[in-house]
Amino acid sequence: MTDLLTAVSIMFIITGPFLLVANRFELPTVPFFVLAGVIVGFFVDPELTLELAQYGIALLVFSFGVDIELSTVRTVLVDSELAAFGQILVVGSLGFGLGLLLGVPPGESIYLGAAAALSSTIVGAALLQREFDTNLVRGRLARSIHFVQDLLAILFVLVLSAATLAVDSVATVVGYGVGLLVAALIVNRYLFDVVGEFAGDSDELMILAVVALLALFVGAAEFAGISIVVGAFAAGLAVRHDPVEYLGLFNGLESIKDFFVAIFFVTIGALVVLPFVELGWTESVEKLLLAGGLVLLTAVVKPAVTTAILISQGYEARTATLTSLNTDQVSEFALIIAIEALLLGLLSQSVFDAIILAAAVTMATSSLSQRYDEQIYRTLADHGLLGSRHEKIDEWSDVPADLSDHVVIVGYGRQGQTLVETCEHLDHPYVVIENDPARRDAVADCDAFVFGDAMERYTWEKANAEDARIVVSTVKSEFVSRRILSFGFDTDLTLRSGDRESALELLDEGALYVSHSDLLAGQQLAKQIRALVDGELTPAELRERQQAELEDRADRLPHIFH
Amino acid sequence: MVSEVALTIDLAIIVFSATLAGFVAKQTGQPTIIAYIVAGIVIGPAALGLVEVSELTELLSELGLAFLLFLLGIKMRLEEIQYILSPIVKISIPQMTAVFLAGAGISLALGFTPLESLLIGLAVMYSSTAVVVKMLTDKDEATSLHGKIDVGVLLVQDIVVVIILAVLAAGRPDDVAEVATTLGVVLVLVALVTVAAVAASQTVLPLVFRRIADNKEVFFLVALSWAFLFVFVSDNVNLFLAPLGIEAYLSIEMGAFLAGLAIAQLPYSKELQDRVNPLTDLFVMVFFVSVALDLGTDQLLFYAQEAVIAALVLMPVKFLVFFYLIDWQGFGTETTFLGSINMMQVSEFGIIVAAVAFEGGFIDAEVLGFMTLLAIFTMSVSVYFIEFNHQLFERFEPTLSRWTGDGSFEGGKREYRDHAVVIGYDEVTRNALPILADRYEDVVVVDRTVDHIETLEEEGYDAIYGDFRNATIRKDAAIKKAAFALSSSVQPEVNKALLREVSEDTVVFVEAERIEHATELYDRGAHCVVMPPYFAADRLADYLRAYLEEEAPFEEAIDDDVELLESPEPFPEPADRLGGDLDD
Numbered sequence A: 001m002t003d004l005l006t007a008v009s010i011m012f013i014i015t016g017p018f019l020l021v022a023n024r025f026e027l028p029t030v031p032f033f034v035l036a037g038v039i040v041g042f043f044v045d046p047e048l049t050l051e052l053a054q055y056g057i058a059l060l061v062f063s064f065g066v067d068i069e070l071s072t073v074r075t076v077l078v079d080s081e082l083a084a085f086g087q088i089l090v091v092g093s094l095g096f097g098l099g100l101l102l103g104v105p106p107g108e109s110i111y112l113g114a115a116a117a118l119s120s121t122i123v124g125a126a127l128l129q130r131e132f133d134t135n136l137v138r139g140r141l142a143r144s145i146h147f148v149q150d151l152l153a154i155l156f157v158l159v160l161s162a163a164t165l166a167v168d169s170v171a172t173v174v175g176y177g178v179g180l181l182v183a184a185l186i187v188n189r190y191l192f193d194v195v196g197e198f199a200g201d202s203d204e205l206m207i208l209a210v211v212a213l214l215a216l217f218v219g220a221a222e223f224a225g226i227s228i229v230v231g232a233f234a235a236g237l238a239v240r241h242d243p244v245e246y247l248g249l250f251n252g253l254e255s256i257k258d259f260f261v262a263i264f265f266v267t268i269g270a271l272v273v274l275p276f277v278e279l280g281w282t283e284s285v286e287k288l289l290l291a292g293g294l295v296l297l298t299a300v301v302k303p304a305v306t307t308a309i310l311i312s313q314g315y316e317a318r319t320a321t322l323t324s325l326n327t328d329q330v331s332e333f334a335l336i337i338a339i340e341a342l343l344l345g346l347l348s349q350s351v352f353d354a355i356i357l358a359a360a361v362t363m364a365t366s367s368l369s370q371r372y373d374e375q376i377y378r379t380l381a382d383h384g385l386l387g388s389r390h391e392k393i394d395e396w397s398d399v400p401a402d403l404s405d406h407v408v409i410v411g412y413g414r415q416g417q418t419l420v421e422t423c424e425h426l427d428h429p430y431v432v433i434e435n436d437p438a439r440r441d442a443v444a445d446c447d448a449f450v451f452g453d454a455m456e457r458y459t460w461e462k463a464n465a466e467d468a469r470i471v472v473s474t475v476k477s478e479f480v481s482r483r484i485l486s487f488g489f490d491t492d493l494t495l496r497s498g499d500r501e502s503a504l505e506l507l508d509e510g511a512l513y514v515s516h517s518d519l520l521a522g523q524q525l526a527k528q529i530r531a532l533v534d535g536e537l538t539p540a541e542l543r544e545r546q547q548a549e550l551e552d553r554a555d556r557l558p559h560i561f562h
Numbered sequence B: 001m002v003s004e005v006a007l008t009i010d011l012a013i014i015v016f017s018a019t020l021a022g023f024v025a026k027q028t029g030q031p032t033i034i035a036y037i038v039a040g041i042v043i044g045p046a047a048l049g050l051v052e053v054s055e056l057t058e059l060l061s062e063l064g065l066a067f068l069l070f071l072l073g074i075k076m077r078l079e080e081i082q083y084i085l086s087p088i089v090k091i092s093i094p095q096m097t098a099v100f101l102a103g104a105g106i107s108l109a110l111g112f113t114p115l116e117s118l119l120i121g122l123a124v125m126y127s128s129t130a131v132v133v134k135m136l137t138d139k140d141e142a143t144s145l146h147g148k149i150d151v152g153v154l155l156v157q158d159i160v161v162v163i164i165l166a167v168l169a170a171g172r173p174d175d176v177a178e179v180a181t182t183l184g185v186v187l188v189l190v191a192l193v194t195v196a197a198v199a200a201s202q203t204v205l206p207l208v209f210r211r212i213a214d215n216k217e218v219f220f221l222v223a224l225s226w227a228f229l230f231v232f233v234s235d236n237v238n239l240f241l242a243p244l245g246i247e248a249y250l251s252i253e254m255g256a257f258l259a260g261l262a263i264a265q266l267p268y269s270k271e272l273q274d275r276v277n278p279l280t281d282l283f284v285m286v287f288f289v290s291v292a293l294d295l296g297t298d299q300l301l302f303y304a305q306e307a308v309i310a311a312l313v314l315m316p317v318k319f320l321v322f323f324y325l326i327d328w329q330g331f332g333t334e335t336t337f338l339g340s341i342n343m344m345q346v347s348e349f350g351i352i353v354a355a356v357a358f359e360g361g362f363i364d365a366e367v368l369g370f371m372t373l374l375a376i377f378t379m380s381v382s383v384y385f386i387e388f389n390h391q392l393f394e395r396f397e398p399t400l401s402r403w404t405g406d407g408s409f410e411g412g413k414r415e416y417r418d419h420a421v422v423i424g425y426d427e428v429t430r431n432a433l434p435i436l437a438d439r440y441e442d443v444v445v446v447d448r449t450v451d452h453i454e455t456l457e458e459e460g461y462d463a464i465y466g467d468f469r470n471a472t473i474r475k476d477a478a479i480k481k482a483a484f485a486l487s488s489s490v491q492p493e494v495n496k497a498l499l500r501e502v503s504e505d506t507v508v509f510v511e512a513e514r515i516e517h518a519t520e521l522y523d524r525g526a527h528c529v530v531m532p533p534y535f536a537a538d539r540l541a542d543y544l545r546a547y548l549e550e551e552a553p554f555e556e557a558i559d560d561d562v563e564l565l566e567s568p569e570p571f572p573e574p575a576d577r578l579g580g581d582l583d584d
Helices: A003-024 A030-043 A046-067 A070-078 A080-101 A106-117 A121-133 A137-163 A167-199 A203-223 A228-239 A243-271 A281-312 A317-325 A332-343 A349-371 A373-382 A390-396 A414-426 A437-443 A457-462 A478-486 A500-508 A517-533 A539-556 B009-028 B032-043 B055-075 B078-109 B114-124 B129-138 B145-169 B176-202 B204-212 B216-235 B237-244 B252-264 B269-291 B297-301 B304-328 B333-341 B348-359 B365-387 B389-401 B432-439 B450-458 B471-476 B492-501 B515-523 B532-548 B553-566
Strands: A407-410 A430-434 A449-451 A470-473 A492-496 A513-515 B420-423 B443-447 B462-465 B484-487 B507-511 B528-530
Touching: A003 A030, A003 A046, A003 A243, A003 B055, A003 B204, A003 B216, A030 A046, A030 A121, A030 A243, A030 A349, A046 A203, A046 A228, A046 A243, A046 A332, A080 A106, A080 A137, A080 A281, A106 A137, A106 A281, A106 A332, A106 A349, A121 A137, A121 A332, A121 A349, A137 A167, A137 A228, A137 A317, A137 A332, A167 A203, A167 A228, A167 B009, A203 A228, A203 A243, A203 B009, A203 B269, A243 A332, A243 A349, A243 B216, A243 B269, A243 B492, A281 A317, A281 A349, A317 A373, A332 A349, A349 A373, A390 A449, A390 A457, A407 A414, A414 A430, A414 B532, A430 A437, A437 A449, A470 A478, A470 B532, A478 A492, A478 A500, A492 B532, A500 A513, A500 B553, A513 B532, A513 B553, A517 A539, A517 B432, A517 B507, A517 B528, A517 B532, A517 B553, A539 B515, A539 B528, B009 B032, B009 B055, B009 B269, B032 B129, B032 B269, B032 B365, B055 B129, B055 B216, B055 B252, B055 B269, B078 B114, B078 B145, B078 B304, B114 B304, B114 B348, B114 B365, B129 B145, B129 B269, B129 B348, B129 B365, B145 B176, B145 B252, B145 B333, B145 B348, B176 B204, B176 B216, B176 B252, B204 B216, B204 B252, B216 B237, B216 B252, B216 B269, B252 B269, B269 B348, B269 B365, B269 B462, B269 B471, B297 B365, B304 B333, B304 B365, B333 B365, B333 B389, B348 B365, B365 B389, B420 B432, B432 B443, B432 B484, B443 B450, B450 B462, B484 B492, B492 B507, B492 B515, B515 B528, B532 B553
Parallel strands: A407 A430, A407 A470, A430 A449, A470 A492, A492 A513, B420 B443, B420 B484, B443 B462, B484 B507, B507 B528
Antiparallel strands: none
16 A cells, blocks of 8 residues: 555545534535645645645636536626626735735735635535525626636636746747637537547546546646646536536546545645644744734625625625625635645745635635624614615615505516516506516516515515505515514515425414415426326327427516526 | 645556547447556556556555445445355355465466465465456446355455465465464454444444435545545554554455445445446556556566466366356356356456565566466456356356256346336425325335435335436436336436436426426427426416405415415325316
């Protein structure tokens, strides 16, 4: 058995219990890998696993490339979500300034800037899963901010590898980078399916081919003198594909990725020289100061700046705040950038350590701020820190002054839209409450609407809810439902819920009706299956009928609600 | 301070050449193992000399063997192998003795010295775990009866090889007593580790894995952590025992196998197989490529003729020995034939035994070369026999059955056919289950939540824990033979994969969130696409209309819905009022 196997064994043995803790408290795994790594550092020389860690980096970036949806890139670039750029610029400069202030040379302060500005997609996405699922505005917004940051990080790495060379070769390096990307797109378009055909039904060969492709791109990048990150990213683009035909491939790649990425994060932790334990007092204090500053920038200043930018972009305060709170951690890309710079000798050990420590701390605190985000927002709002929001609501809303006996419809999604149709059909007055900027134009076509947050009392005053006949909320979020209940309107109230338990609770607390889509759909499903089983309907008839219904529905609804 | 680390090009060359060779093999119908070995010979010092053994390749090939055995362990449910434990021991001990005698005999005849012949005899006794297990896994026969016999015998051989390595590593043994002591210590250690693994699978593991089973990443990595714990302990067991003055070794393969065995007893093992498989494939590939990386042409080919002769003698001998012994234990003709033909190669352990003997000064480099060539040659040839074992059996069955006794030892797995498969247990599908259970003999539910699996099993449904995206899970649910399939996943790729695999006659219900997904699913042959948000929207609109027009049925309808919400049973009998009175 080699030393390397011993090293890898120890890494995994120590990491296991840390993961159990992370899972127990529903925290993101990345900081726990790093923490485990710190312990591993006492037993294992991290130099041993550096090469394996590099494969971890390659696979991490690779899978980012694989998951990119080019259509997303386009929407993000035209959307107001370009806000991400502004935030990176501001926070990045602050990080750079912090470095200079604490006596870090400019060349190294750049990395502090990068660490402060970029936020972690892995952590952010893990924490936001619920918001993605329920299609909330802030889920989408946070996702695109992370996405823009990741792209910038790769660009940064490309420039970083150029920065070590003379100025005139920067163009060459960027040229190589672009060349790799072009090669990737060619592979993706022409070669990939051919390989897939040759591999036939063998997942083993397909996985091997993709790993070979990754090795080839990484090798080409190394040969051209640019970072392997760029090569891995290009390889990811080359493999990007509809997962349906290659389920085995993409599942397999995930296992391989999980294995090597774990080694990468643990190695990062093992590289940290612990303050006080392994270092003298002065050095330790310096390092902690640097790390502390970085934590402050990332966990406090960055969300503040992002909130300000988003509010100025027209998002209302709650969405802006909650979205920003999802970006309050250091990115795994910052870790990659740091380790690359460390290996190239561009970064001193103490700055590297500060970045890693700040990353571990902020990734852990980020899940706390996520857990208490509503409370944080409320505290800020109650202290008037988010500015007055009423003018915006007034400006964007349109409610007839004498509106009464109307239906208040919360949310203008698929359900809200259908409800509006019903009201218009019956010629009954209604008002829509919506807060997604992407839907502002659509909402503006309604007879009456309030463009504001349903969590805010003012929105409801504006909608004249006290005089309404019924309030119908189509928002699945339990938070929103409870808030609406807490206003204590005299009108009838129907809510929506994603699970049975909370639906029952909401009923107990006074809702007239709680709609639970899955339950209703389950009934419909059972009915159809029974019809089939009893022979009332042949499968072909059912298919025909269902398809006709779908076409009818598609004709009725405007495209954005598909 | 850290020095700059460039990724070594070696691994890239290995992966790339193995891929090329693999594709050629695939196109020409050869097994991939051969492709990997050939790739290794081509890029190794024997031919192009592009790649040498490095620490990284060594790590990956060690991991390959360890993961292969871990994977194998995950597939072994104790209650399924207990009953063949005794025949396995009765087969393996005489088998090794007989093959040892044959190996030593043929070596003497070929002109090797008595000591060399003795060591060659010791080295050829084992069959190749890597080849047999890999081929069995690829052919999905690892848990068939002959597969279990082979694997069992391989593990017994593994124990013996560990003992022999321990003895060789200690230098020339002084007397028989020393050998006996080593033997005793190793057996005690194996027993201890087995007890620890089995005890853990009864106590700690169910608790731990139940908590983490719903988190894909943590689940996988903690399982690996568990495997590495056993690998580490097995490998460093001599360090732990050193203070006691005992010298002993365990193989990492043995440790990995036992770690897997402990997990296999949990209900979550299926899911893990699919997660570990890709890593294993990758690492085992590196193992096979690096088999030939160690030796130069001179050493490899010095005894080329002798190696071929020895191979041609040993393979039939091994086959006959196994055939006689397995038949003697009362297994059926087919099991006997398949179990024997799989095992006729010389193991990679043969090379390791020879390498250790070479380092200990017992033999020359040329004898090591002979062993390597013998192993590579027999492995390569046997791969074809394993690949076509069923065809061979059909060919020779009439002749064979004259020589074999009546098989009293057969077991078969029940297969699903014309059953219903339900993917995901949730509010949408739970109403459908009782209806399906009435109509179909078997209803199989695939789900990734532990709670759901437990609920389903309590209610008597067949539940499979795992992700439908995994091939093993799809195979276990026998989706291809299903008469009815219902998926409550809203992920288009899962549903498209389902529609791709089902037969033309299968009735398929799937779920979708968006209209364009639904359209696509119909295009791909779905019979019904359930769209909960749209359906709920229509329902809500109906209710609103009724409410505003103050119709009486409104109250009734919402009371019915509320009653349904309150019904706590996991499998409600759907009432006839389904659909409500308001739809018309």
